[in-house]
Amino acid sequence: MLRVHHGAVDQATITSGSPPEVFEHVTQVLISMGIELQKESEFKYRCIRHKRKKTAEPIYGDRTIDMQDEVRFSVELTRIDRLEDTFSLDIRRLKGNLRSYKFLYDTLRE
Known part of the structure; x- marks a missing residue:
């Protein structure tokens, strides 16, 4: 079950794709x-x-x-409340x- 999105919405991180496919794509981008x-x-x-090391x-x-x-951040796919089949990719800085x-945020968004 996807959590409901809270806070500001970045238009570049909104999607209507199926959650498993979207998150699989995000996984591949992060790995790359x-x-x-x-x-x-x-x-x-x-x-x-x-x-960075040598x-x-x-x-x-x-x-x-x-x-x-070092940068630590979280990436989570959430659903937008009251908009069926509309999701947001929440990227939040934890440390760094x-x-x-x-x-990193801008690179991931692209």
Whole structure:
């Protein structure tokens, strides 16, 4: 069962696709970004992008927009109340530099 979305809605994260297909696509995008995933529920991940090392695998942006440090965030597919078959991908920062999180958020949205 999907939780109801609370808070502001980012138009770029709204979808009407089937939840399993949408979340499978999100999973593939996160994996391609090199993000470590920890499943919390059927439609929610706790995500970690580790601090940059000399042989870093995850995606990093230019130092002017990404501090290249550890960022922890959650990604959850929620339903929009009173709009049937309309869902929102909620991406929330848990820990880490705001600029680094914004880089990851924007990359995931694209």
